[in-house]
Amino acid sequence: MAIKLEIPTALRQFAGKQASVEFNAATVGEALKQLTGTYADLRKHLYTDDGRIRSFVNIYLNDEDIRYLQKENTPTKDGDTISIVPSIAGGVRI
């Protein structure tokens, strides 16, 4: 099942500068595992050391927050879009 993963600007540098990638996966967690397997540098930005999704990164399946679905076990179907939406604070911070 082809699932599209949308990568936000802030994290594209860790994902081969791509705006979106496609994977075959049956759950949201599986798709994210494939993503961080392909782009290892993304892992620490998405997961804590003990493997939980970071609290300033939200994962959406289509337009719904997976925290209110079945979290990483949320099943996916062909054509679904997973969005990674990290918190952004504003303009230029130095």
Added chain:
Amino acid sequence: MPIITGTPTVPETVRTLSKQEIQRYSRHLIMPEVGMEGQLKLAKAKVLMIGAGGLGAPLGLYLAAAGVGRLGIVDFDVVDYTNLQRQITFSTSDVGRPKIQAAKERLAGMNPSIRIDTYETRLTSSNALDLFRDYDIIVDGTDNFPTRYLVNDACVLLNKPNVYGSIFRFEGQTTVFHYPGGPCYRCLYPEPPPPGLVPSCAEGGVLGVLPGIVGALQAMETIKLIIGIGEPLAGRLLLFDALGMRFRELRLRRNPACPVCGDHPTIHELIDYEEFCGIRGEEVVPVTTGIPEITPRELKTRLDRGDDIFILDVREPHEYQICNLQGHLIPLGDLPNRASELDSSREIVAHCRSGKRSADAVQFLQQAGFRKIWNLKGGILAWSDEVDPSVPKY
């Protein structure tokens, strides 16, 4: 003279519009959705803007133009040249002036009939509630996480809607937090990112039009809330992607376990937001502690006398194009894969724009066994200040 209207929503204490004002707002007045009733609501409204920067510019301009009766602006910054690319309230002649002063002048010039209150202060846990109390709607246009959480918590505690906008490079997020029954910022993001994981200055930057669009969206939502028309952007996060020129919408839900707006809140007063965001520790222990440094003057002296020093530039290629010290370019992110290009037997001076990324590079290379390596203190900015003013600062 009491206004002649049967609507209970506009209190009789509100003044009528003058002939001149009727002309000024005529394009509002002729729409039944706004009309005289809506315009008087605008005249009566009190909106507090947090920040007079990129988002604050279109916000302030449109809210003032629309006739929002009382506009408060909180900001403590002064205008500098790098602001002018996007902060369209300011003129080149405003550089060096306090932003609130320049903004007030501009907005008052545009609409002299509104009241503008400026607060030249940093928003803190000790002043936020007092500042917010007088206003109906708070519009958040800040650029940092501690202030985001502070604004959120103060809005929830005082039960005021928070019109939120944030931007990054080509991307924007907008929503209305704490609209009756709706989610707050903490429902969306319970915790801020740790300072080490937020994008560094290398990835910063913003296309000037982006805050214009997001700030204008905030202005639109604010005006809708005041007049009470349409569907507020509450419970929905609007994502704007300027490069793809796409708007997307995600659903937001109030989190019943939210520590500030949930069913059993644990936060009943404002906290220390710098500490909450892990920033205080960072300030006490600068990143460069223990990293061997060389000042721009020392480096210049040594280069002039012909010492063999290898200059390593760890910025991004597009920054190299702005200005450079003719160093060897390896962006910080590529360093782990490209360290073999460096000769550890030579003396190496690493630099970036301000000295922060190159400190990380020096630390990394030290761990990789490099011994003769220094960080250029203050980076290319300090080089421009102390050695060669012809090098532009950016």
